Amino acid sequence: MIIVWRQLGKTKVKKKFSKSDLKDFKKIVLRKKEEILSDLKHISDDTLRKSQKEASGDISGYTYHMADVATDNYDREFSLGLASSERKSLYELDDALKRIEEGSFGICDDCKSFITKIRLKAVPSARLCIKCQQKREKK
Numbered sequence: 001m002i003i004v005w006r007q008l009g010k011t012k013v014k015k016k017f018s019k020s021d022l023k024d025f026k027k028i029v030l031r032k033k034e035e036i037l038s039d040l041k042h043i044s045d046d047t048l049r050k051s052q053k054e055a056s057g058d059i060s061g062y063t064y065h066m067a068d069v070a071t072d073n074y075d076r077e078f079s080l081g082l083a084s085s086e087r088k089s090l091y092e093l094d095d096a097l098k099r100i101e102e103g104s105f106g107i108c109d110d111c112k113s114f115i116t117k118i119r120l121k122a123v124p125s126a127r128l129c130i131k132c133q134q135k136r137e138k139k
């Protein structure tokens with residue numbers, strides 16, 4: 001068991017990312033940001049439309065169709081909830097960009113080894129290597 005662990009420890013000492021790797025990561029992060037921004041725009045347009053509909057106010061409609069109102073409110077809360085999780089992702093991507101600039105990108109917060117390229121390409125905002133991520137999820 002100890003021997004296996006040592007071997008893993010050795011493979012942990014990885015080469016730093018090259019400049020072209022970092023450039024690729026930056027592109028991936030920026031593309032993800034754009035995707036989220038366009039999603040957010042879509043959500044806020046939708047939410048705005050609903051508010052305008054309410055503001056233009058068919059008050060009697062509200063009295064007679066309480067169930068509909070409840071559904072509308074639920075939808076809006078759902079959209080806003082979604083938007084806030086998108087905002088969190090945006091923040092994480094911005095953070096990843098900052099780390100690319102600083103040169104600390106792709107280093108695991110817990111064990112300080114390099115996170116694999118495959119993982120970073122899938123989740124560019126990852127701050128933990130797979131092993132540390134799994135360890136945290138178990139807790």
Ligand SMILES: [Zn+2]
Pocket residue numbers: 108109110111112113128129130131132133
């Ligand atoms: Zn780690």
